[in-house]
Amino acid sequence: MSGLEGLYQELILDHSKARDGFGLEDADGRSADSHQRNPICGDEITLRVRVDEDGAVRDVSWEGAGCSISQASASMLTGLVEGMPRTEADALIAGFREVLRSRGKLTLDEDMFGDAAALSGVSRYTARVKCAMLAWVALEDGLSRA
Amino acid sequence: MSGLEGLYQELILDHSKARDGFGLEDADGRSADSHQRNPICGDEITLRVRVDEDGAVRDVSWEGAGCSISQASASMLTGLVEGMPRTEADALIAGFREVLRSRGKLTLDEDMFGDAAALSGVSRYTARVKCAMLAWVALEDGLSRA
Amino acid sequence: MPALDAGALRADFPILAQSVNDQRLVYLDSAATSQKPQAVIDTEIAFLAQTNSAVHRGAHTLAAEATVLFEDARARVAAFVGADEEQLVWTSGATAGINLIAYSIGNATVGRGGSDARRFALAPGDEIVVTEAEHHANLIPWQELAARTGAVLRHIPVHEDGTLALDAAASLISARTRIVAFPHISNVLGIINPVAELVILAQSVGALTVLDACQSAPHVPLDLPALGVDLAVFSGHKMLGPYAIGGLYGRAEILDALPPFMTGGSMITTVTLDSADYLPAPQRFEAGTQPVSQAIALAAAVEYLDAVGMTAIHAHERVLERRMREGLRRIDGIRLLGDAADGVDRVALSAFEVQGVHAHDVGQFLDARGIAVRVGHHCAQPLHRRFGMTASVRASASLYNTEEDIDMLLDGVSGVRSFFGVTA
Amino acid sequence: MPALDAGALRADFPILAQSVNDQRLVYLDSAATSQKPQAVIDTEIAFLAQTNSAVHRGAHTLAAEATVLFEDARARVAAFVGADEEQLVWTSGATAGINLIAYSIGNATVGRGGSDARRFALAPGDEIVVTEAEHHANLIPWQELAARTGAVLRHIPVHEDGTLALDAAASLISARTRIVAFPHISNVLGIINPVAELVILAQSVGALTVLDACQSAPHVPLDLPALGVDLAVFSGHKMLGPYAIGGLYGRAEILDALPPFMTGGSMITTVTLDSADYLPAPQRFEAGTQPVSQAIALAAAVEYLDAVGMTAIHAHERVLERRMREGLRRIDGIRLLGDAADGVDRVALSAFEVQGVHAHDVGQFLDARGIAVRVGHHCAQPLHRRFGMTASVRASASLYNTEEDIDMLLDGVSGVRSFFGVTA
């Protein structure tokens, strides 16, 4: 069952329980919400993000239910982008998507993706890519509207 | 090409040109018309039949265009049923249908079907059964309404 | 002991010899799509390699042979559900069949079809009754029909144990009810619904009955005329047959009166640039080139089912059902959807949640052991909502599953919570 | 000399090794349905025997693999017609594709779909323009749509030589025109219609263009975006693929705005008992279980066509076309339908009558020599009426036909009138 343990690394199971950023922060004029849904399993996420005057991503917070992959992914994302320039966050999301869609061909760089690099294994499970992407798509959408 | 000559017997080619009963007789109170169509090729026939007071089939006449099988079949039918009691004609039509649908298993009795017995071969050509049946279906329909 | 030797039947299904993640494949997703026996595959290949040709359209030898095979297939599949060949319309599947009915009724409502189509026309305020246990395929087409016509959609609730609330049905079905559509067996609950009772209720108010027989056709003996429904649908791919083929059964009187749905070639008599005359049923509903090789292969599939015997299949699956359900009940933290009392007749299908672990994670864990189950809402969101869930795990067996398969499932499910670190 | 060796290709098509009535099969009915190369059959079997599983619905290994194959097939078939994967909707065939468009527009007309669907709504007096050369599949759905909405159907006439009356088209297509639907190649005339000219006329009045590409997809290189049409349909079984699968191509902007047609599973996001939210295109139009094995096999079919090369295929068929047409012209008592001048580009398809002998009899005579042609109205009654006929004989070739096949046809046709005792 090395495949299974490769997918569900300790870090992922831990994040899926810790859920950093869980619970929506209060909204203000600089924040935007995005609601995303995985049509296959019905999982959903509502993610809120603020963009500072200087263009930095701040206070990502979220709510929702889903599998351990989707919860861990949201949790990992939260810390990763805090304070990052918005353009850099957009590039990060694009890079994440590329790896996850690579069907196991690419891996996530630890320096760049931090804990989220543990999600590399998901890319070999095409049916689970949507789970891992859910929070990232929500952030992308939120940033485009913040 | 014995198959082809079995299907297109001299008698059939002759009838398809002679076309006994071709040209509609005048209608009267005891006659009924039936219009039938073969949806595959668009062939059509209009057949008119009278039923006497004593229940005898009289004056079958018809008009229409079609392949040699359908024209020969109408021509052969015309003489065959002249003067026949209506119930006997109905039975004849049922018998004809049974043989034609038998996929080559049954043959038409010459005593009973006269020239039309030459149509036995059609039953092995499932796509042509409708052609041979067209006039007979029209007669059946006409009789039910005369 | 069941009269059926599933272990022996497995050999007829080439895919079951596959290994998945280095484990023997334990396929428990037959409610989504069934596996195909070699005989079905071979029948379709033989047709394509020897007879393939357009049916109902040509006079040449291959075309004639293909037409005979195609129409024989119709008679064969019709007989499988107790019907005559004129009562069976080919569709691309159950979803297409239900849409056909709903659009045909919609067409009657806007005046299409002959004078005998008038009886199907819906008026604003007319009611369509479905159940809370519908697959989306037997729900959304009615929502859309209601939206187009002003009819109102109502639903028969489901009890906590998964059975239909028949008392509620009796008061819901009223003089305003025009259509009653319901599943023979829900794809989430597995319970055989009381068709006779619902048909009596519908008939007493003159409503049309539509049966979704998708999940019953492969599992229980089916006699649609005896069930008394007006219309019914099923899908080939769920009953050992190919994709892209299904059947719509209808009482002759109903099929002959309904207006066409899709239009095109081979369903007409005369066509001018301005209008067309339509053939009688079933051809009236079969526009365009039909799923010819698939129909012929579906006939081989029902031939296979009949050779094994539908009564034997149902008996075998009852044994699997009981083993699965009793086993699941014994595992900590399992909640079954619609856990009806043991007396209720059902097929070998269980949907459940493992408390504290998301269905997707359960499915992934089982997959690593070669066990294929389905996770998600199974196209039945309202039913999951009724049970307070968004997703569940569903294990569904068929004639080729063994008791060992069930034991492997149970063993797998037992290990889920500890793997994901959930404590009781 | 064409770059294609049809004699060698024949070996890839198992059915062409058949003998019919003790003669080598000369299959000249590809416009009705094409034969399938072994590679297509093998691809479908391999899927069924190794990977078969429900797509887009399961997390288990087989389901995930099946989903990848299915979506890769979409991208492959889309690329074959020059499109992106999101621009390709699976249908059960061309007839279903045209019905999809017509019903979707009908649904927009009664207020279904989002606000961007309003632009498709038809008002009484709006006009739909088709041609006199339509297959019934591209005619009756528009007649029915017109009948449901009060729109008016008009048609572009066909000249005696089979070409479209473009001058008439220019005056027919007016500010009232909302839809212009036409065949790339008529299945009776074989002439490649001037798509660009018709698209310009339609665009100049803001009308939607719908191309019936059934008869072009297997025979000429196709780049639908470059042709500039809004929507187009084709059928798998006419292009070496399976029955029961076809494609609907649409410009993204159009597909995204059209309301759903059939509804059910796998095309929604959220469903309540009362209403549903729909996914974007293409999934929005793909309700229920899809023709999975057929899509994958169709990808193998276009792979095969591309390996041979569509340019080489067209060049080869041009040679056959000329040989067939010139040969037929030389036979006494033959009348060709739409015998356009030699400069007009066409595919290897001729419809004709043998004067004094009914088409059915001609077909039967040829069949006895192993030559399979189609007889009848070929689902184009109005076109036959325009030429004063009810039925004709049609010979249609494909990449696997040789010049010898054409010579056998010509030899056969030469003998018809004497066999039936018709004197010149």
Ligand SMILES: Cc1ncc(COP(=O)(O)O)c(C=O)c1O
């Ligand atoms: C030009 C044309 N359009 C549409 C169709 C309908 O295609 P199908 O029957 O595969 O739906 C055909 C073939 O019959 C055709 O030749």
Ligand SMILES: Cc1ncc(COP(=O)(O)O)c(C=O)c1O
């Ligand atoms: C109960 C039920 N109804 C309808 C359907 C729809 O069948 P299909 O997707 O084959 O059209 C399904 C299967 O998905 C089902 O289980």
